[in-house]
Amino acid sequence: DPNNSKIELQYANLLWIMQKKPESEQIYLSVLKHDPVNRYAFESLGYLMRDEGKIPEAEQYFQQMAKLYPNDYVPYLALGDMYTSIDRLDQAEVAYEQGYKLAPQNAALIAGGSNAAIQNHKFQLAGAWVHRSTPAMMDDPRIQREWERYLFLDGKYRESAQFGYKVLAQRPKDLDGAVYLAYALYDLGRFDDTLALASQYEVILPAEPNFPLLEGHVHKQQGLLDQAVDDYGRALKRDPKMVEAFVNRGYVENDLQDAEAAIADFDQALKFQPNNGSARLGAAFSNLELHRSHAALDQVAQAEKIIGASAATHEVKATAYRQLRQLQKAEMEYRAAITLAPSDVSLHTALADTLYYEHKYRPAIDQLAIAIREAPDDPFLYAQRAHAEAELKMRSETLQDVKLAEDQASDQGAVLLATGDALLLLGEKEAAQQRFARALDAPDTNRVETRLAFARLFVNQHKYDDARQQVSLGFTEARVGEASPATADDLVAAGNIFLSMNDFDLAQKLYERAKESGAADEQVAVGMANVALAQGDDRRAEQYLATLGNRDQYVDDYDYMLAEGSIYRMRHDMPNAVSAFARANALAPENDNNEAQRSLHEAAGEAGMPVSDKFNVLSDFSIAPVFDDATIYTTDAKLAGLTGNSRQLPTARRLVETQFTQGYFASRVVSTSTNNYNFNGGLNPVLRLGSAKFEFNTGLQFTVRRDANARTSFDVDQNLFRQFVYLSSSPLFNALTIRGQAYHEAG
Template sequence: MSRLVTVGAVSALVLVLGANATAWAQEDIGTARAYITQGKFAEAIKILDKLIKERPEAVQLYFDLGRAYFGMKNLPQAETAFGKVIAGKPLVADSYFNRGVVRIQSNNWAGAIEDFSKVIELNPKPKQGAPDLVLESRDNRVGAYLQVNKFAEAIQDATTVLTADPKRGFTLLNRGYAYEKINQFDKAVADYGAAIPLLSGADQASTYFSKADLEFLKLTQLQPAVDDYTKGLALDKNNVGALLNRAACYFQLKSFQPALADYSAALALKPGDGEILKNRAAVYLQLKDYKSAIVDYSGYLQKAGATADVSVYRLRAACYLNVDPKNYAGAVGDLKNYLAKNATDAVGWKDLALAQYNSIVPPGTTITKAQAGGLTDAITSATKATTLDAKQADAFIILGDSYSFQEKYKEAVPPYTSYIALAPDKPFGYEGLGRVQYNLQDYKGAIANFEKYLKLKPNDAEIKKLLNLAKASGGGGSATEKIAALTEAINADPKDPVAYTNRGVAYFEMQDFDKAIADFQKALDLKPGELQYISNLASASYSKASKTKAEADYKAASAIYTQWLAKAPSNADVLLTMGDISLNLKQWDAAISSYTKYLATNPTDAKNQQAVLTNRAYCALQKTPPDLTSAIADYTKLIGMNPSEPKFYDLRGRAYQDQQNLAAAAADFEKFAQLSGSKDPDALKNTAILYFNTGEKKRKANDPSKGLPEFEKAISNYTAYLALKATDAQALYGRGLAIYRKAKASTDVKVKLAELKKAIADFEAATKADAKLADAWYYLGLSCDDYGVADELSAETMFPKAIAAYEKYVSLPGVSAADADAIKKRIAQLKEAL
């Protein structure tokens, strides 16, 4: 960062010489001085030039002329004028001071030093109301000394000035800069700190940054640097250099989120800057946000091109190896680019081998012998790593695993042996060596290594199986004999938690959960708080509960899982199981809480996410009252994940229906039927009713659509239903009513009559299917009535039908007296019309 070095604190010109004009030209001199005061420098110069021609020996005229030229920023002429004053009165300090000021403004540092030194030499006594010229000369000389790199002299002058007046901010600032230049950083920081409260605005911000730079870059005082950068940025928020330096401090302090914020702010000010991208990527890497780190490293590499720092390839490769999903091909490419310039980096070769190996054998998978042929590159790279550095343990395990997959068992033995020698506390070498020894029929060696492996990973069922097979092949015992042997070991040492754990595992595998629980609990009692023992006990307790379905067993499992969760609050398996246990105990809020925490910690686990969202929605619906909104939200997420799965539409539709969101419910039920190919009559009828009711709401609310789209869908669903149950009176009535609503909404007489005719047919069929369906008789009468009104030629036919239907309606029980009276009046009107 550029530092503030100021000579801007120079004094103004002093006005002493020539203050008392003689009677000669007193009026003109007064006028010229008035012009200078008013800033009319050209007018003043014109008068003074005239007077000087008359009296060239009048020194005071040159003094005023210098002032005027200075005001016009004509510094050469001002310097000449003050020089003439000095020539005339060489022992008067004021003019030396003024010329020094002019020379500073002209960047004539040596001349300024000479003039200010002369003032100091003359040592004039301060005049009342005027500045102390000696003190001001020393202050101005500080800035001039800085410009010619005379830092010791600058410090001496500044110290003298500050002794007399310690509140001079720029003087403190300049002395701090001088201390910085001679590497006395503590003193520089102290002066910058003292100067800050005496400055303002940009000067104050810049001084904060100067102080912070020294604290960060020279004194490694990271937190003080952060504090000063922060104060400076509060005044100058767009200072990219300060943002970058503060980010670097945060990074070294391991405060990665603030560092990320600063690098991002800097990038907003300098979009696409390659170095900033590289630095921000390093922060993302520390935060394990590998995807973002990859984006930034890629941006840097693209920006830097051929001049890129090749170590960035190494870093991006590390991201590729850690990102989910892993990008082994990307890591291989980057590591090759890196190793092209760093061929002796054993760790780089090891990582390349790891990437090449995992690209053929992704973690947790197995491969065929034919596929194992692709491990040749991994073997080559791992061999290179171990040749460069015989302590590259991971390279040895890659070699051993690669040879093992290729069924080159004899070749696998040496690298496994080397790995075990380097990492005797790790299980992988024992497992690998045990496997190849088993395949080489060296059962004694396999047993020894499997047992060592199981001491490190006692719950590995596959290795236990191989161990038993090895024992059987080499004279080993049965599972029952193994339990007996472990019981003997417990009797010999009743305080050995490992023996209880191993016997508990054996009982667990036999599904004797009570005995397994007892052994796991004993191991935990012997070593309280041991996470592995807690997890064993939890697994056995839950397995028992799953088998018995007993509330007491679920409660016991819940208690131990709660202990496990206290040790590993973000453990996905624990959160998932806790949710399931709470669900079985009908503790809906607790289940929802566990499922929610699980989803937060496992946002990419699509398979379990579906089950968890389904369960969470179920729990929300079981609450009193049901949390319909939350359930709908979860079903919506499930639909987003599985847009072609019909059951989620059915479940969400039911929730919408309970929420009285009829339109949404109808749409979901229709989607369910479409996706499932379901011809379930009840579903079709229910959907039809929902669409009709939605249309009715719109119609009654004077919706511009008049509910017609919903009535059409109701008709469609009723029609599909009636194709299955043709004599359902309620469905015939429902479809007829939807058609009637269409007819009433139509302004085209022909269309209206056609729809009324369909409605009449449905109402007639409904009354035939159920002669006591009053509403069907009413709407049959109303439809015939409307038809006769709309078509006078049909009145003689339709009005009698309407009368007959109306008379049937009023004769049925349940019709209110008011309705009956109104209908009877209409019957009378229709008879009169006939």
């Protein structure tokens, strides 16, 4: 019967099952030729067109069916499902709503409406859909699944998990049911249950990447980082574009200190999602690990635009600025981070460390006190505070914190290094050496840092050969694998040690190696400048500082300003030298070393008082004792005929030399009253031959001396005229320095 629609529809369905879709389509169309309003032909053609990816044609058939059968919910359900599958979610919601009005008891419509709302991130609308379900529908796994999803997104993980178990009891292979249940268990902290479910469904649903992803999350929480990396790798095999797996594996690789691998994963994530803020932030942390401070700042700036400012973004910027030795900026960022995370001990500790290197010891002590309140059982915090207290010569407080630190951790290498350094600052060299020796035997010690601490101790004791040996041992142990690899900071510290021993060539090589290893440009440039200054080459020192760029960026850097002041002073540019030293002194008001203050006073004394831009005057006033030779006292006693401990022995002579000089003598001393008048003038030219400098100090001096005592005036009164020239050179060939003087006196 060629006009039997039922037989034709069954035949068309069979052809469709046999994947003969064009033939099936022709049969459905033939049905419509002799039965233009056949409901099943329109429905079947709509689903067939959708199956073939012909969405406009499918949409047309479903819409025609809806017009022909306005009270039938099926075309609206079909349209809703199709629109959801192609992310036309707003249209899907309209279709489901129209179908629901026609069939409010239909569970498929409610489940479909909820699903579309969840995919469209309209969670309130999803809640409205699931609340339309009736008690009779609550045993339907589709409704249970939508309740599971909605409750999970509403943060009700326990209730969500209960529905999840119900879904899987009826539909063991329900993908959404299993995935949402696994995430609910994870968020409830039921990690063992999460692992059990994820491991089971990793086999049941072998294409789903969320199960190995969740296993990675659990292993990360448990500190099993290598297993977590493997888990995320399996997730990526199932979905090579799974951004969350790349990002999480990157963070784990950061924790494993494999920054290069982490950056590769974050880069992959950003290829798929350029606006992924977590990936940007993770890449910033990786760049910090590699001492790529500028790259870290670029990444965190982009991250902040996406996810906003947070304690983590401020911490990245602070750490980057610390690496760049821009300490005031680092301090500002750490304080901003602490505002957002006031109980984070690591932030208080990092801020204290930054303040220490800014020579702000009291604020550093305050931050460590806050950290100790939050973590009173951390011995390293006490050791760090002892170090800052030692800089201020707070002896009793330092010794107390040393005891508190060592009582809790008598065998921790980092603690012993810090307490040893604190004791060394107090001048307790033997006690410091004992700590360094114990640190060297500690199981967790950093042997390179310990050897460098020994070297600093030996330099302090002027045992330069021993200091060189310690540095050599440290780097040798790192090279053969007996110690952790030497870091850029270790190389800078070693360079500073050799500079203090005037071993300029080796110091320069170490600074160069530090730069290759990622040390901050400022550290290297200032270190190299100090080497050049120690060799008397101010031009080369200036070139090193110039490599840092704009000088104004470093006016808050203590070491930079100290080096700049030394360059100006070497050039006899005293006004600029005074300005630079004054700035350095202002940056380190608590520095007990007083290096900047001493340099400032000396430069100011040489500069004098400015009368005009090009003319200064200076004065000098001194008070100094003048002691006679011991033999004169003995001779006076013998002349008086006195020996032994006789009370008649003459009193000791006392003479104080000032601009007005008086002498007081006992026994055979004649009183004098002398006035000296000195008139001086001079020139200080500098002759340059290449990098060598020859400094001349030339001048004329006229002295008038008058004694008010008539008995001695003939012998004491003087009119003296003196001409003089002094010569000194900078080091020549790093081996020879020339000094000489010539003068002529008359009168």
